[in-house]
Amino acid sequence: MTTPEMIHRSEAAVSVELQTPDMTLNLGPQHPSTHGVLRLIAKVDGERVRDVEPVIGYMHRGYEKLSEVRTYAQITALVNRIDWVSGFANEVPFILGVERLTGIEAPPRAQYIRMILTELARISSHLVFISSYPLELGATTPLMHALREREYVLELIEEVTGGRFHPNFNRVGGIKPNYGGGSTTKKQSMDLPAGFFQRASEAMDRMDKICDDIDQLVTGNELIKMRTVDVGVIPAAKALEYGLTGPNLRASGVAYDLRKIENYLPYDDIDFDIAVREGGDCFDRYMVRLQEIRQSARIVRQAIEKIPTGPLQAKVPRVLKVPKGQVYSRAENPKGEFGYYIVSEGGKMPYRLKIRSTSFSNLTILPWVLKDELIPDLVAIMGSLDFVLGDVDR
Amino acid sequence: MSDQPESAVSTDAEAPEAVPLEAYASELADRLGAEGFTVEFDTVRIHVSPDRWVETINAAREDLELFSWLSAIDWSKEVEVGDPVDDVDALEERFEVLCRLSSVENADGAIFVATLPRDEPSIASLVPTIAGAEWHEREAHEMFGIDFEGNTNLAPLYLPDDFIGNPLLKSYPLISREVKPWPGDVDVESIPEPDEEPGDES
Numbered sequence: 292m293t294t295p296e297m298i299h300r301s302e303a304a305v306s307v308e309l310q311t312p313d314m315t316l317n318l319g320p321q322h323p324s325t326h327g328v329l330r331l332i333a334k335v336d337g338e339r340v341r342d343v344e345p346v347i348g349y350m351h352r353g354y355e356k357l358s359e360v361r362t363y364a365q366i367t368a369l370v371n372r373i374d375w376v377s378g379f380a381n382e383v384p385f386i387l388g389v390e391r392l393t394g395i396e397a398p399p400r401a402q403y404i405r406m407i408l409t410e411l412a413r414i415s416s417h418l419v420f421i422s423s424y425p426l427e428l429g430a431t432t433p434l435m436h437a438l439r440e441r442e443y444v445l446e447l448i449e450e451v452t453g454g455r456f457h458p459n460f461n462r463v464g465g466i467k468p469n470y471g472g473g474s475t476t477k478k479q480s481m482d483l484p485a486g487f488f489q490r491a492s493e494a495m496d497r498m499d500k501i502c503d504d505i506d507q508l509v510t511g512n513e514l515i516k517m518r519t520v521d522v523g524v525i526p527a528a529k530a531l532e533y534g535l536t537g538p539n540l541r542a543s544g545v546a547y548d549l550r551k552i553e554n555y556l557p558y559d560d561i562d563f564d565i566a567v568r569e570g571g572d573c574f575d576r577y578m579v580r581l582q583e584i585r586q587s588a589r590i591v592r593q594a595i596e597k598i599p600t601g602p603l604q605a606k607v608p609r610v611l612k613v614p615k616g617q618v619y620s621r622a623e624n625p626k627g628e629f630g631y632y633i634v635s636e637g638g639k640m641p642y643r644l645k646i647r648s649t650s651f652s653n654l655t656i657l658p659w660v661l662k663d664e665l666i667p668d669l670v671a672i673m674g675s676l677d678f679v680l681g682d683v684d685r
Numbered sequence: 686m687s688d689q690p691e692s693a694v695s696t697d698a699e700a701p702e703a704v705p706l707e708a709y710a711s712e713l714a715d716r717l718g719a720e721g722f723t724v725e726f727d728t729v730r731i732h733v734s735p736d737r738w739v740e741t742i743n744a745a746r747e748d749l750e751l752f753s754w755l756s757a758i759d760w761s762k763e764v765e766v767g768d769p770v771d772d773v774d775a776l777e778e779r780f781e782v783l784c785r786l787s788s789v790e791n792a793d794g795a796i797f798v799a800t801l802p803r804d805e806p807s808i809a810s811l812v813p814t815i816a817g818a819e820w821h822e823r824e825a826h827e828m829f830g831i832d833f834e835g836n837t838n839l840a841p842l843y844l845p846d847d848f849i850g851n852p853l854l855k856s857y858p859l860i861s862r863e864v865k866p867w868p869g870d871v872d873v874e875s876i877p878e879p880d881e882e883p884g885d886e887s
C-alpha cells in the first residue's frame with residue numbers, strides 16, 4: 292500500500308459517521324438528582340437524548356381524595372407534607388382560602404408572623420437547592436456550607452412552630468399559640484418565644500454571609516459556568532405554555548411574583564425586589580434563587596422591625612362553618628405559584644380540593660427541555676428546575 | 686367569645702371588591718362569547734360551551750398568558766366518602782372541567798368551566814395548542830374518566846397501569862375508610878356539634 296493510499300484510507304475511517312442506533316437509557320426511580328422517586332426513560336442516540344418520558348406517581352398519596360374526608364382544620368396537617376422542603380409555605384394558601392370563604396381575617400401580628408415564616412421556609416428551600424445543585428454537577432463543598440446555614444433557619448422555624456419540616460402552625464383566623472401555651476380557647480394567647488427576633492435577625496446576617504460565600508465558591512466558578520451557562524434554555528413563551536412559575540419562570544425574564552401582584556399577607560408594607568434574569572438557562576435559574584435568599588433576608592429584617600403587637604388569633608367559632616362556594620387561593624411558594632381550588636358545599640369537609648402544586652407544573656416541561664440535550668446535561672437541567680417529588684405526586 | 690351570627694360572616698366575605706371583579710368577568714365573558722360568568726370569593730369563573738372549549742381558551746390566552754392548571758369536579762348524587770352536596774335532590778349530575786389561566790402582569794385570572802354529561806364525558810384536548818396541558822389531562826382522564834379528544838397519550842400518570850376505576854369519582858370508595866370508619870380510635874375528642882359554643886372565651 293502506498294503512503295497516499297494509506298492516508299486516504301485512514302481519513303476515510305475517521306470521517307465515517309458512527310452508527311449509534313437508538314438505545315433506551317433508564318434513570319431512576321432512585322437517583323440522587325430527583326429529590327424523591329422519579330424515573331426517566333430516555334431514548335439516546337450516542338450522547339444525545341432524543342426523547343424522554345418521565346414516569347411519576349411513585350409517591351402519589353392521593354391528597355385530593357383524602358381531603359374530601361377531612362375537616363378544614365385537619366387538612367393543614369396533610370398539605371404540610373406536599374412539598375416537605377417548605378412545609379410552612381404550603382399551608383398559607385390553603386388557610387387563606389378557607390379564611391376567604393369564611394370571611395375571617397387573621398390579626399395583623401399573625402399575618403406578619405406568617406410572612407416571616409414563609410420567607411424562612413423560602414430561604415430553607417433555596418438553601419437545599421444551593422447545596423444540592425452544585426453537588427449534582429460534581430462540587431461537594433457548597434453542600435456542607437449551605438446545609439450548615441440551613442440549620443439556623445430550621446432552628447428558628449422549630450422554636451416557633453415545634454416542627455422543623457412540618458410546622459402545621461396555621462389556624463383559620465391566625466396561628467397556633469406558642470407550644471406549651473395552652474389551647475387556642477385560652478384568653479391570653481402566647482406569643483413568639485423570647486429573643487426570637489434577635490436570633491432571627493442574627494440568622495439573616497448569616498444568610499447574607501453565606502450568599503457571599505456561595506458567590507465565591509460557585510457563582511464565579513468556571514466549571515460550574517461551563518456546565519450551566521446556555522444549557523437548558525427555556526424561552527419565556529414556552530415557560531408560560533407549560534405553566535412554569537417561580538424562579539424557573541423569573542429566570543426566563545418574566546417578573547411574575549405573587550408576593551407583588553396578589554393581595555395577601557402584608558408584603559405591600561415591605562420593600563423588596565423581584566429577582567429576574569433574562570437568559571432562561573440553568574445558570575440564571577441558579578442565580579435567581581441565590582438572589583431570592585438575599586431578598587427574603589431583607590423581608591424578614593423589615594418584618595421584624597414593622598411587626599405590630601396584638602393578638603395572634605381572630606375570633607373563630609368552635610365549629611367552623613364554611614359557606615357554600617368555590618374559591619381559588621394562591622400564594623408564592625419557594626418553587627412558584629401554589630394554589631388550592633376549594634369547592635365547599637357548606638359541610639364540615641370540602642366537596643373537592645384541587646391542589647395546584649408547583650413542582651408538578653414545573654416538571655411538565657421536562658420532555659421538551661431535555662430533547663436533544665447531551666446526557667451529562669440531563670442531570671444539570673433536571674436539577675436546575677428544583678422540584679420535589681412529593682410536590683409532583685401529591 | 687360573643688355570638689357572632691355566621692350568616693353575617695359569610696356575606697361580609699363577598700362584599701368588598703365584588704363590583705370591579707364582576708365588571709372584569711362580564712367584559713371577559715362578552716369578549717370571548719362565553720355562556721356566562723360567576724364571581725364568588727374573588728374567584729372568576731367563565732362558563733364555556735364544551736364545543737367552543739379550545740377556541741375560547743386560546744382567545745383568552747392573549748392577555749392571560751400563563752396556563753396554570755386543568756382539573757375536573759364530579760357533581761354526583763352517589764357519594765361514597767365525604768359530605769354530599771348541599772341539596773342532593775336538586776343536583777344536576779355532571780362533570781365540570783376547569784382550566785385556570787392567569788395574567789403575569791397583574792392579579793387578573795379566570796377559571797374556564799365546561800359542563801360535560803356524566804355518561805361518556807368527552808371534550809377536545811388543549812394539547813395541540815398548550816403542550817403543558819398534557820399531564821393535567823392525563824390526570825383528569827385517570828381520576829375522572831374524562832376523555833380528551835386529540836390527546837394521543839392518555840396513559841395513566843399517577844396510577845399503576847392495571848388500576849381499575851377512577852379514584853376521584855365521588856362514587857369511588859376510600860378503602861382506608863371501609864376498614865376503619867372516621868373518626869378512628871385515635872381521636873380523643875369527638876367533633877363537636879355545630880350549635881355548641883365555647884364558654885370561656887369572650
